[in-house]
Amino acid sequence: MAAAAGSRGAVAPPLRIAVASGKGGTGKTTVASSLALSLAQGEPGLPPPPPPYFLDCDVEGPNAHLFLKPDLRRRRDVLTSIPHVDAAKCSGCGKCAEVCQYHAIAVLGKKTLVFSQLCHGCGSCTLVCPEGAITEEPRVTGVLEAGRAAGGIPFARGVLDVGEPMATPAIRQLKKWAIPAPGPAGAVVILDAPPGTSCPVVEAARGCDYLLLVTEPTPFGLHDLRLAAEVAAELGMPAGVIINRDGIGDAGVDAFCAQAGLPVLMRIPFERTIAEGVAQGQTLVEIHPEYAPRFRALVATVLEQVGSQPMTSSPSGAEPVRRGRARP
Amino acid sequence: MKQLVILSGKGGTGKTSVAAAFTHLAAQGEPPMRAVLVDADVDAANLELVLSPRPLETHEFIGGPVAAIDATLCRGCGTCYDVCRFDAVLPPSGGPGPYDIDPIACEGCAACVYQCPEQAIRMAPQPAGRWFRSDSRYGPLFHAALRPAQENSGKLVTLVKQLARLLALDGGYEAVLVDGPPGIGCAVISAASGADLALIVAEPTAAGIHDMARVLGTTAHFRIPALVCINKADIYPQGASEIAAYCAANGVEVAGTIPFDPAVTEAMVQGEPVTAHAPDAPAARALAAVWQRVSAELLTQGG
Amino acid sequence: MKLIVTATAPDIDAAVDPRFGRGAYFIEIDTETGQWHAHENQAVNASGGAGSQAAQAVVRQGAGAVVSGDFGPNAHLVLAAADVRMYLLGTSKTPREAAAALAAGSLPEVSGPTSPGHHGGRGGQ
Numbered sequence: 051m052a053a054a055a056g057s058r059g060a061v062a063p064p065l066r067i068a069v070a071s072g073k074g075g076t077g078k079t080t081v082a083s084s085l086a087l088s089l090a091q092g093e094p095g096l097p098p099p100p101p102p103y104f105l106d107c108d109v110e111g112p113n114a115h116l117f118l119k120p121d122l123r124r125r126r127d128v129l130t131s132i133p134h135v136d137a138a139k140c141s142g143c144g145k146c147a148e149v150c151q152y153h154a155i156a157v158l159g160k161k162t163l164v165f166s167q168l169c170h171g172c173g174s175c176t177l178v179c180p181e182g183a184i185t186e187e188p189r190v191t192g193v194l195e196a197g198r199a200a201g202g203i204p205f206a207r208g209v210l211d212v213g214e215p216m217a218t219p220a221i222r223q224l225k226k227w228a229i230p231a232p233g234p235a236g237a238v239v240i241l242d243a244p245p246g247t248s249c250p251v252v253e254a255a256r257g258c259d260y261l262l263l264v265t266e267p268t269p270f271g272l273h274d275l276r277l278a279a280e281v282a283a284e285l286g287m288p289a290g291v292i293i294n295r296d297g298i299g300d301a302g303v304d305a306f307c308a309q310a311g312l313p314v315l316m317r318i319p320f321e322r323t324i325a326e327g328v329a330q331g332q333t334l335v336e337i338h339p340e341y342a343p344r345f346r347a348l349v350a351t352v353l354e355q356v357g358s359q360p361m362t363s364s365p366s367g368a369e370p371v372r373r374g375r376a377r378p
Numbered sequence: 379m380k381q382l383v384i385l386s387g388k389g390g391t392g393k394t395s396v397a398a399a400f401t402h403l404a405a406q407g408e409p410p411m412r413a414v415l416v417d418a419d420v421d422a423a424n425l426e427l428v429l430s431p432r433p434l435e436t437h438e439f440i441g442g443p444v445a446a447i448d449a450t451l452c453r454g455c456g457t458c459y460d461v462c463r464f465d466a467v468l469p470p471s472g473g474p475g476p477y478d479i480d481p482i483a484c485e486g487c488a489a490c491v492y493q494c495p496e497q498a499i500r501m502a503p504q505p506a507g508r509w510f511r512s513d514s515r516y517g518p519l520f521h522a523a524l525r526p527a528q529e530n531s532g533k534l535v536t537l538v539k540q541l542a543r544l545l546a547l548d549g550g551y552e553a554v555l556v557d558g559p560p561g562i563g564c565a566v567i568s569a570a571s572g573a574d575l576a577l578i579v580a581e582p583t584a585a586g587i588h589d590m591a592r593v594l595g596t597t598a599h600f601r602i603p604a605l606v607c608i609n610k611a612d613i614y615p616q617g618a619s620e621i622a623a624y625c626a627a628n629g630v631e632v633a634g635t636i637p638f639d640p641a642v643t644e645a646m647v648q649g650e651p652v653t654a655h656a657p658d659a660p661a662a663r664a665l666a667a668v669w670q671r672v673s674a675e676l677l678t679q680g681g
Numbered sequence: 682m683k684l685i686v687t688a689t690a691p692d693i694d695a696a697v698d699p700r701f702g703r704g705a706y707f708i709e710i711d712t713e714t715g716q717w718h719a720h721e722n723q724a725v726n727a728s729g730g731a732g733s734q735a736a737q738a739v740v741r742q743g744a745g746a747v748v749s750g751d752f753g754p755n756a757h758l759v760l761a762a763a764d765v766r767m768y769l770l771g772t773s774k775t776p777r778e779a780a781a782a783l784a785a786g787s788l789p790e791v792s793g794p795t796s797p798g799h800h801g802g803r804g805g806q
Contacts, residue, residue: 073422074560075390079585110561111387111592113585124691126721127738151442151488151501172463172487188723188734190741212595215532215564218485222464245389245560246421249529252482269646270394274422280526284482298643322613325638329583329614 060235064103066258067240067352070281072274074245076264077294077318077328079108082242083117084334085262088345089238090201091335102238104199105228106207107254109192109220114242115207116331120199126227128192128208128220130171135162139183146175146184167215192220194227204228217250225257238349247277252285259356261289262315268299272306279310288355292348295320313355315348379546380676381554383418383573385597387589389560391581392609394419395642397557398428398651399665404555404673405516411553411673414546415514417521418535418569419559420507428651431512431519439522439537441506441530442486445479451498452476458490458499482527506530509538518545532564539569553676562596570597574679576604577633577672582617590621594630603679604630607668611635633675634668636661682745684710684783686776691719693777697770699750702732708776709742712784717776732756740765748779754794767791 069082082104092098106114115122133146133155142160147153154168155175166189176184192210199205206228208220221244229239243254255261261282265275275291282289291307296317307314318324318334318341327337334341384397394417404411417425445466447458454474459467466483467490470476479490481504491499506529509522520538524531542554558569570576576597580590590606597604606625611618618635625632639661645652653662687704688695698704707720720742724734732752736759739747746766760767768788773779782788 071389073389073424075388110563110566111389111585111589113388113588116584116588123718124721125718127723127741129723149488149492151486170485170487172485172489173461174487174489174492177461177489178492210563212562212592213599215567217561217563246531246565247526248421248524248531248565249527250561250563252527256483268643269427269649270424273424273427277422277526284527298640300647325613329581329586329617331584 061232062235062237063232064230064237064239065260065353065356066229067238067260067262067349068243068255068258069240069262069264070243070251070255070278071245071264072247072276072278073265073271076266076271077292078245078264079106079113079117079242080328080334081262081264081292081294082240083114084341085345085349086118086203086240087201087333087335088342089349090203091342093343093346100234100237101201101203102240103228103230104203104205105224105239105241106205107221107224107241107250108244109208109210109217109224110244110250112207112209115205117333118199118203118205120203120205121197122195122205122207123197124195126194127188127190128194128210128223129188130169130191130216130219131173131186132166132169132171132189133164133175133184134187135164136183136185137161139181141181141183143180145178145180149174149178170216171219191216194220194224196228217244218253221250221253225254247274247281251281255281255285255287258287260352261285261287262292262352263289263312264292264294265303266295266299267293267297267301267303269302271299272302275303276306279312290315290352290355292316292318294318313351315351316344379543379551379553380574380679381543381556381572382672382676383556383558383570383576383602384579385558385566385570385576385593386560386579387562387591387593388581388586391579391586392636392642393560393579394424394428394557395646395652396577396579396607396609396636396665396668397425397555399653399662400555400669400672401429401514401516402651402654403666403669404553407673412551413517413553413555414542414549414551415517415519416538416542416554416556417519418539418556418565420522420524420531420534420538420565421559423521423523425557426512426514426519426521428646428649429514429516429519430649431514431521433510433512435511437509438505439507439509439524439534440503441528441533443501443503444481444484444486445488445490445499446481446502447477447479448498448500449476449478451496453496453498455495457493457495461489461493463487463489485529504528507534509534509541511541517551518542520545531559532568535559535565535568536571539572543572562592566593566596567600570600570602573602575672575676576602578604578606579609580606580621581610582608582614582621584617587617587620587624591624594628605633605672605675606630607633608635610638612637633671634664636664636668682712683743684712684780685739685742685744685747686710686779687722687747687749688719688776691721693717694775697750697773697775697779699770701747701749701752701756702735704735704749707739707742709744710776710780712780730755733759736760746783748773748783748788751795752791753796757791757794769795
């Protein structure tokens, strides 16, 4: 899935925009998929640009496929490494259990028990075993899927198996698999993050260039937006806000954004037609095509905010090129 | 003493609004059901916003430790970097120097601690959040706030639930009502553990139906009986029928439907459950009917 | 039925990969609907036990039959234990051709390992 390096001139890592929210159900996926389609369409009258990549990182409840309708041709298992103890070599010393921070391995006499759902696959027990009795076996906890979606968008997602507790390995492996290597300047990757503010969101947002926070103008929305803004601060990422279902609640979110210096990049008024269309898997740009240029303008604003990034020099050693999309 | 957990799979379907209504209806019921309340959505704990709790106790929650490198002992061999599987070790930039740990990426496995030839790495406990016991209008409330970007939400969920359970048993309460988190992973598994009954709040959207199926798979996997209620049912009537058909095909009872109703948000803005704020609103009436069914089923579960 | 054919690239019309344990992709074809997708074989990079690992992945995918160029002893053991039938490629150049050849009954079925295996190739303990 790596993009080929440009034949001449600019090579840059893609611009990675993570769409998160704190509170669930504010419209992350609606926004992320609409954003991707708007970019894929390009400006009217001009040849369409290379479409953005889309990663659905909400591995516990992936929904973006309902909006972008990908043909998921490629799959890869999400694997974690679980220790396997060779009983013939095991001396019962218990060092493995001693180092395991998750109590995932227990030693009873010379018998060992592994609790695979507690295991984080860190490899520590394998390294410390003085008898070399531990090898690692792969265990599947989910699947990664990829293919082309609407608008020619390269789409990838992770799906955590039901009953599996840990989402973060699936998200980490999805990003490694599906985010393209540095290539022609102007490539964009949109990551649809899970709800919440804890480790799955952080895993999705890490390493991204910008955090787009989708909120609703209600007390629940505000409460969780504050937390999401703190995540952005912890990660040292610039952030901006989209207020979805504008008009249903109060002005608390606006007041917070003003006070926190968070730009409100777009407002999407509550409309029953939008709610009904989204319920059926329609993106905003299909319900109201006039949103497409607004989303493209939003990305241009994001680029400006991110824009003071280090220059990347081209392989030919010519003029350094500023990372980002060429303006139409 | 019975335990009810309210889940959804997808975020934003109305779990917390339903949970808040249930706490009110339980307390005001004829006869009242005395319940201890738990907000298990520790990432984004909203139940307190509609229950006006009076905080009684606040405690620090120490999460899993993270690694920290003593720069004076580090000789820059890079063994930690080779060993770490979570991209949490930061090599020195621009020339040789000590390595460093990214505390956000660190999963606390301590592999680097045991492998470091200089024993330059120690594990340091992390303040990961706080938990609270409060007194709300409708019963004692246990809730928590995980610091943003922290791990171990499952542990914190388990903690508040255990505390609630102990209080319920000691104090002769009839039930523990748990407002659960979205998703199906460790936080949900922790929230659902030990429940006698799960109520899945489903929304009739393509995404809502998809995630409802996954959370029903999760409750089935952990052998927790479940009921479904369809919230904002009139937004997409076809979706509501799909949910009903799915539930019928899978032997899951639909305990009721709740119409989309602006009164719910109005009540939230006023800091109250909708059943208290506007008891004659369509959503409030529907919630009362759902509670009737859910509470009856709850009392028959668990033996 | 789910049919798996090993291939060098993630496409039903790509060249077949004659190796089972270290074939780059498993092309999974639903013989009833013709629907297909490509599954990456992560045993490719295993230092040993690739055959066993690949076979377990195929069993997990619910395959009824596999077509490849050779099946080592570990792979054969796992697949046979799971009642997955094994066939050789014959003259098929692509997974699509292999699926057609299988439907026509022209692929030889395998009853034992076709090669002695490499690491740990003693057919399990």
